[in-house]
Amino acid sequence: MNARTARRKRIIRVRSVEHQLAEANLARANGELANLVELAKRLETLRVDLAMAKGAVAGRALNSVGELAMRLDIAQENLTTPLSNASARRDQMGVLAQSAMVREESAVRLYERSRRSAEQEMERRSDANRPHRRRTMSLRLIEGGEA
Numbered sequence: 001m002n003a004r005t006a007r008r009k010r011i012i013r014v015r016s017v018e019h020q021l022a023e024a025n026l027a028r029a030n031g032e033l034a035n036l037v038e039l040a041k042r043l044e045t046l047r048v049d050l051a052m053a054k055g056a057v058a059g060r061a062l063n064s065v066g067e068l069a070m071r072l073d074i075a076q077e078n079l080t081t082p083l084s085n086a087s088a089r090r091d092q093m094g095v096l097a098q099s100a101m102v103r104e105e106s107a108v109r110l111y112e113r114s115r116r117s118a119e120q121e122m123e124r125r126s127d128a129n130r131p132h133r134r135r136t137m138s139l140r141l142i143e144g145g146e147a
Contacts, residue, residue: 002118008111015104022093022100029090036083040076047072 050069 002121005111005114005118008107008114012104012107012111015100015107019097019100019104022097026090026093026097029086029093033083033086033090036079036086040079040083043072043076043079047076 047069050065050072
């Protein structure tokens with residue numbers, strides 16, 4: 001392995017680590033977004049399940065149900081910005097992971113090309129150092145049909 005091939009192999013290792021890191025960041029961003037979406041669904045479920053009792057209701061109960069509904073609405077409104085930020089972050093991490101994968105694949109292709117070139121060069125040099133043998137074709141004359 002020559003210096004160029006060794007350098008490209010090191011580059012592959014670096015690109016591979018970069019790609020793994022980008023994939024981990026993407027997975028983390030996906031997890032954060034999934035958590036926020038799940039939280040939004042739970043808030044929505046709580047808000048829907050919050051129903052007024054039929055018939056006579058005490059004023060305090062009515063007041064506390066109304067206050068709880070208001071707090072759930074405020075929490076749901078306050079969750080829209082983090083949801084959009086998490087979605088944007090996930091998209092950004094997806095782009096970074098894709099570009100890291102492309103750089104890693106490019107480094108692998110360069111390494112393979114360099115390795116093949118080095119092998120061809122070694123073969124050419126070994127052929128050049130091989131002693132020359134004359135290859136003469138000996139012709140036997142066939143006389144009378146006998147060999």
